[in-house]
Amino acid sequence: MRKEPFWQRWLVPALSLAAGLGLWEFLGSRTSAAFLSTFSATMRRLAALVRSGEFTDALAQSLALFVAGFLLAAVVAVPTGLLLARMRVLRVALEPYIMALYATPMAALTPFILSMMGFGFAPKVVVVYLFAIFPILYNTIEGARSVRPELIEVARSFRSSEWRLWRDVMIPYTLPFALTGIRQGIGRGLVGMVVAEFFLSASGIGRLIIVSERDFDTAGVLAAIIVISVLGALLMGLGRMLENRFAAWRGIAR
């Protein structure tokens, strides 16, 4: 393949970004600040939020919520997925229900959680957990199911113990799939985090967005959205990095 010319690799994205920001600045300056604030006003607002410390608090709250819910989901889902992979009966029995829950929009359950658990940190963690767990579970099962039976047979012919079988075959084979699930889980968990912060007790970046919106402080809304996008991009990038690091042998893995 021919090497990509420099202008296309770097100049085009730079110009496109500049054009996008320029357009934003232009549109913002032509409309009322409550409708769309300019890029520069948004950046000033972001800087003010950072200086006042409001921003750091919000980010810390949001991250604590996300990490608690997501880790809980991963810690439950990965071992459960592996277990279901080894116990055929359990897998056959539970698969349709897990698949159904994977396809169910978990946002629909938030009002129930609100009315049963009320306001506080725990119900919000439950929301993030519910959003994040099913993609991880679903993908882990999918991966564990696709362990080639020959591998297990060979391991067994060599009188591999159950523990060695897990360590040398099941876990390495399933890991890339579990990581795909973890990446999906990160994405969904972030949505869960925002939903929880909007609809349960308002907190963190979500609260920053809502409060700014009520004050018609569009620059504040946009600043918070930018922060949440950067957070999303970083976490998704982390997920993708993990996946590429451990899934290289899967060939087509991306």
Added chain:
Amino acid sequence: MKSRALAERLSIPGGDIAVKVIAGLVIAVLWQVLVGALAPAYVAKPIGILAAIPKVLASAAFLKAAWSTLSAVLEGLAIAIVVGTAVGLVVGRIRTAERAMGFYISALYAMPMVAVLPLVTLWFGYTNGARMALVVFAAFFSIAINVADGARAVPPEHLEVARSYRARWPQIWLGIALPASLPYLLAGIRLAAGRALIAAIVAEFFISLEGLGFYILFNSRTFHHDDAFVAVLVLAFFGIGVEVAMNWATRRFMPWYRRERRD
């Protein structure tokens, strides 16, 4: 080895279906008993939900709400599919376009879409339009990203043959790139449908707009959890239906496609 033996001993005659049905019954009984014993009486339980189904499905308010949400989701998906396929093909086939737009698409795809909801209400007001905008926004990027992947993965031999026969660009785009991207499009629709459902529900919560999301919110606030749960079931069936339909269509119409997932 032990677990294999256990699995064999546990395998129940009558096949997998029986196992699934029994598991479902066990889950339902556990839910009924545990929630009945531990949770307040208003919390939804299987028997109560079953009893509520006929009443809820016959009520005009529920049907109107279901129609409102599901038609908005389908309409938003249709818009996202048309525009997303076009953008995806351009980004996947033209390198300069990818360099110019690719990072916008991935960045917006990675952001939790509900975060823009307050902004959308500022722009569209507390209306149906705001819900539609959020649904399209939620669905668009998974479709564009998947179609772009598909357009990029067109086998080079196909393009070479087409060029040797002096195919024109509409023939290459519509005759080769588009069909080759179809399985990716279907995978994109699966993801997009899930995101679109979430977007519609969350928008209804936020805007207090008629629909299944608001139906759930209202009924759970007034402690009619069984009624509210019927709405959750309808949403779940819709989500599962899209999933099943897309898997079926991929197998039926694109048997040549090796399954690969992307989110």
